[in-house]
Amino acid sequence: MWPFKVNVGAKRQKALTMTDAPVMQAFLSSPVADKKTDWREMDIVAVDLETTGLDPQTDQILSIGLVEIKQGSIHLNSAWHKVVNVGSDIPESTAIIHHITDDVIAEGESLAEILPELLKRLSGKVMLVHYAYVEQEFINSACLKMYNAPFVIQTIDTLPIAQRRLERRNHTIQPGNLRLFNLRRYYNLPDYKAHNALYDALATAELFMAMTTEIAPSGKQKLGDYLN
Amino acid sequence: MEIELLEIRNFLAECMPFSLLSDEQLDLLPEQFQVRYLRRNSAFPPADNKDKFLYIVRSGAIEIRDNEDNLVNRLAEQDHFSDCEHFEQDEQRGFAIEDTLLYQLPCKNVRQLRDQSDDFDRHFSDTLSKRLKDAVRRFRKTVDTGMAHMAVEVSNLVKKKPLCLPADTSIQQVAQAMSEKDASSIMLLENEELVGILTDRDIRRKCVANAMDVNSPASTIMTANPFTIEHNSLALNALIEMTKRHVHHLPVTQNGRVIGMLSATDLAQHSSSNPAFIISDIRTAQNIDELVSASRKIPDLQVQLITASVSALHIGDIVSRITDAITTRLIEMAMEQNGPAPVDFVWVAGGSQARREQTSHSDQDNALIISDEMQPEHDSWFEKLAAFVTDGLNACGFVYCPGNAMASNPEWRQPLKKWKQYFNNWINKPEPKALMLSSIFFDLRSVYGSTTLLQELQNETLEQSRKASIFLAYMAANALTHKPPLGFFRRFVLINDGEHNEAFDIKHRGIVPITDIARQLALSEGIPATNTTERLLAVGRTKALSDEMSENLLDALAFIAELRICHQARQIRRGLATDNYLSPNKLSELDRKHLKDAFGVIQEMQNILEHRYQTGRLG
Incomplete structure (x- = not known):
């Protein structure tokens, strides 16, 4: 599904030749983790985006939230949340979902200001998302527009992990089964009332920690087993 | 921001x-935390945590056990566990009993917060005994000024039918009228209008001290145009006016007409919230019906005393004194009917009345110790006495003892020598079951009659009991039968065996264990006191109990008794029957915390007794 799945290192080498932007160069030349490492020894960054729609070519990123897992614990001091000033009106249909209104947007920063900070925070780290398509493709699209190079990163996606778990148990997957909210219930995780990129990133990080305790209750947990 | x-x-x-x-500190708090997930059955604190943390359960549940695998606590949502202060960190370990999301705060951040906030610091630094003392004090503060009993209208306090005479009546005639009516004051009228008042003090100071002619008209020494108070003024205002004007009497008016006289004594009797009234009604009661109607006021009295911020332990004392008065009056009535006693006797109270720890409508425990001069034919007199008094107490709301520990039971209506035998058997040939039943009789107090009979019995008993190691071990085992809860888990009470219930019996799981401990310790030291507080104070001066433990037990008792009596006051106010079942749902977070401290004290003392007497070996 993802062109980067086979060899992130090689893809990054190629991407490096396409950009002059120091920010992008620094990101692409950061070390790639050995798949045999235990994920708990790695820094993992849970990321969530709110967007105006699902098409990375026409839709826009509205906000970005992230939080880091270090040594198997989520460190809340790494919590980071940015609203993007997209410079245009927000369709009511999406504003209802994520409560990002024009007023909030007006206080935001431009994606050009935010993207370098995001890349810095992801440098040398593994990205954790629920349903990787949105985050991967929207950030990729932004990087291509601004730095002429694709966004190449090692990614853990909690959605296919959950899907495999259900399939292994011969569950017929019902619509909604794989939604973050419903998966969290299964692991006795609390509901967050707020629906923004930061809480969704936090929710994804907690879900991932819960899933790993179920998949491998003890012993080594190889990063490669979870990578996309 | x-x-x-x-x-x-x-x-x-x-x-x-x-x-x-x-609020400002809270704003900066979340970012200092880390989030962990513990799968059911995994170790707590998390095995891979190298540093020490304070933990908060966000969702799920954790069970804590000591190194002997005894359940110590269960943590649920919002509960915390700190590894920062434990010196022997290995002592308490646990595991997740549900899939659990944990928030953890590094101990160095906890220390910073302690430096920044006194309240937060106190949570960790206050000793158990300080926390318990504060908890007891907090109860007193919450009942505002303690003047609630003054928020009553004066019309409720004035005695009806004021004593009035024309102002030109002679001083002597006025004095005679006052003596006849047993009044300390009189109102003097002119054309049916109040023109002045005259008091005992006026007659003494203005007339007698000055050798004035007692045939002079009363108007010459009266206080003319006295200050009056309207019938619907508050008692508090009356008190303020009396204090301001240095007077002890205020005529009370309604629509400009005098309806009565309010004296400082009326106010004082009311402000001590009427136990004196009730007791005086009891003393003058002519029949059972009057006694019953006096005793009906006890639940209200209990509520008033709580409102007036009288402590639970004092209320226990007051209610017991009222029961004493009722008992005494009943005995007097019985003697009026049946003639004088054929031989000396003493009516003794047992259980909570003996300990002066009754609440309204405790059940009755009593016995008769009769002089050894008693002949078989005398028993019918005592039988009639016992039946009359126990029936009377029952009618007054002190219901029959379910274990039949009453003087109406021939077993507990015996001459002194028989009682000595009983105690001799209990002490020297102890049987656990018999002891449990007879523990009522290790708290005895004379209510009426020849107190020397009881004294003689107690002197002998205490001399024997302190040396009877097996007996003391059984009494210790008895003091361990009622265990306090471990604490609270969600909306439940957590019991030792891991069971949880929605409510718990605060009497049997809080008060009875302390009472039993105090009895055992008092008997082991030959201390004659029966009141639990007095026993603990006295034992605290011996080697059997450390000063600190004595204080902690006293504070724990005061706190638990307070919670219980407030619970019962709420029921009385709502017109419900009182019970001892407290639901953790209804307790504030702070009360739950203090109650857990109090349970901890009881538990510790029970452990001490268990080790001291090796009660586990008694079988």
Whole structure:
């Protein structure tokens, strides 16, 4: 599904030749983790985006939230949340979902200001998302527009992990089964009332920690087993 | 400023000890935390945590056990566990009993917060005994000024039918009228209008001291145009006026007409919230019906005393004194009917009345110790006495003892020598079951009659009991039968065996264990006191109980008794029957915390007794 799945290192080498932007160069030349490492020894960054729609070519990123897992614990001091000033009106249909209104947007920063900070925070780290398509493709699209190079990163996606778990148990997957909210219930995780990129990133990080305790209750947990 | 993790901040703001922080401190709190997930059955604290933390359960549940695998506590949502202060960190370990999301705060951050916030620091630094003392004191503060009993209208306090005479009546005639009516004051009228008042003091100071002619008209020494108070004024205002004007009597008016006289004594009797009234009604009661109607006021009295911020232990004392008065009056009535006693006797109270720890409508425990001069034919007199008194107490709301520990039971209506035998058997040939039943009789107090009979019995008993190691071991085992709960888990009470219930019996799981401990210790030291507080104070001066433990037990008792009596006062106010069942749902977070401290004290003392007497070996 993802062109980067086979060899992130090689893809990054190629991407490096396409950009002059120091920010992008620094990101692409950061070390790639050995798949045999235990994920708990790695820094993992849970990321969530709110967007105006699902098409990375026409839709826009509205906000970005992230939080880091270090040594198997989520460190809340790494919590980071940015609203993007997209410079245009927000369709009511999406504003209802994520409560990002024009007023909030007006206080935001431009994606050009935010993207370098995001890349810095992801440098040398593994990205954790629920349903990787949105985050991967929207950030990729932004990087291509601004730095002429694709966004190449090692990614853990909690959605296919959950899907495999259900399939292994011969569950017929019902619509909604794989939604973050419903998966969290299964692991006795609390509901967050707020629906923004930061809480969704936090929710994804907690879900991932819960899933790993179920998949491998003890012993080594190889990063490669979870990578996309 | 936007607080990014507002939801987590608000969650933490609801959790002890973080609820003690200021808003500004709370705003900066979430980012200091880390989040962990523990799968059911995995170790707590998490095995791979190298540092030490304070933990808060966000969702799920954790069970804590000591190194002998005894259940110590269960933590649920919002509960915290700190590894920062434990010196022997290996002592308490646990595991997740549900899939659990944990928030953890590094101990160095806990230390910083302690430096920044006094309240937060106190949560960790206060000793158990300080926390318990504060808890007891807090009860007194919450009942505002303690003047609630003054918020009653004066019309409720004035005695009807004021004593009035024309102002030109002679001083002597006025004095005669006052003596006849047993009044300390009189109102003097002119054309049916109040023109002055005259008091005992006026007659003494203005007339007798000055050798004035007693045939002079009363108007010459009266206080003319006295200050009056309207019938619907508050008692508090009456008190203020009396104090301001240095007077002890205020005529009470209604629509300009005098309806009575309010004296300082009336106010004083009311402000001591009427136990004196009730007792005086009891003393003058002519029949059972009058006694019953006097005793009906006890539940209200109990509520009034609580409102007037009288402590639970004092209320126990007051209610017991009222029961004593009722008992005494009943005995007097019986003797009026049946003639004088054929031989000396003493009516003794047992159980809570003996300990002066009754609440309204405790059941009755009593016995008769009769002089050894008693002949078989005398028993019918005592039988009639016992039946009359126990029936009377029952009618007054002190219901029959379910275990039949009453003087109406021939077993407990015996001459002194028989009682000595009983105690001799209990002490020297102890049987656990018999002892449990007879523990009522190790708390005895004379209510009426020849107190020397009881004294003689107690002197002998105490001399024997302190040396009877097997007996003391059984009494210790008895003091371990009622265990306090471990604490609270969600909306439940957590019991030793891991069971949980929605409510718990605060009498049997809080008060009875302390009472039993105090009895055992008093008997082991030959201390004659029966009141639990007095016993603990006295034992605290011996080697059997450390000063600190004595104080902690006293504070624990005071706190638990307070919670119980407030619970019962709420029921009385709502017109419900009183019970001892407290639901943790209804307790504040702080009360739950203090109650857990109090349970901890009891538990510790029970452990001490268990080790001291090796009660486990008694079988």
